[in-house]
Amino acid sequence: xxxxxxxxxxxxxxxxxxxxxxxxxxxxxxxxxxxxxxxxxxxxxxxxxxxxxxxxxxxxxxxxxxxxxxxxxxxxxxxxxxxxxxxxxxxxxxxxxxxxxxxxxxxxxxxxxxxxxxxxxxxxxxxxxxxxxxxxxxxxxxxxxxxxxxxxxxxx
Numbered sequence: 001x002x003x004x005x006x007x008x009x010x011x012x013x014x015x016x017x018x019x020x021x022x023x024x025x026x027x028x029x030x031x032x033x034x035x036x037x038x039x040x041x042x043x044x045x046x047x048x049x050x051x052x053x054x055x056x057x058x059x060x061x062x063x064x065x066x067x068x069x070x071x072x073x074x075x076x077x078x079x080x081x082x083x084x085x086x087x088x089x090x091x092x093x094x095x096x097x098x099x100x101x102x103x104x105x106x107x108x109x110x111x112x113x114x115x116x117x118x119x120x121x122x123x124x125x126x127x128x129x130x131x132x133x134x135x136x137x138x139x140x141x142x143x144x145x146x147x148x149x150x151x152x153x154x155x156x
Contacts, residue, residue: 004076004131004135007072007075008072008128008135010068011065011068011069011132012131012132014068015094015125018061018062018121019121019125021061022121024058025054025055025058028051028054030052030055030058031055033049033052034046034052034055034056037102037105037106038102040052062098066091066095069090069128072087073088073091087131089127090124093123093124094120097116097117097124100116100117100120
């Protein structure tokens with residue numbers, strides 16, 4: 001279960017950074033600094049300028065979060081219960097804004113797509129934060145039973 005805790009925490013922190021970098025990209029206008037997607041000027045690592053740095057870093061963070069969630073799904077498949085299903089739904093919540101973000105680079109999209117992108121990003125963030133909190137409150141024993149840990153304040 002420790003691996004679920006670590007991966008879900010990495011996903012939650014990474015998602016927070018993706019959202020922050022996404023806002024920086026939007027405010028600075030860096031979203032138009034790289035004209036193609038998924039590559040950047042036809043390369044994996046483009047020549048850096050300040051705007052390209054923000055856009056490319058945002059893309060890199062999204063990739064790291066996707067890889068983390070896929071690793072979480074792979075790990076969850078081997079655990080008892082339906083954790084793998086929850087993780088898979090979280091991945092879907094991540095893929096939708098990633099595709100919308102990519103399409104917004106390739107095509108001029110209506111502002112409503114930016115709102116939809118943000119809405120799904122927030123849903124995904126809530127799902128990985130929920131998973132990170134849950135993984136700290138529940139232990140999965142070897143026989144598959146879920147046992148809630150006691151959270152009691154220490155008496156002094």
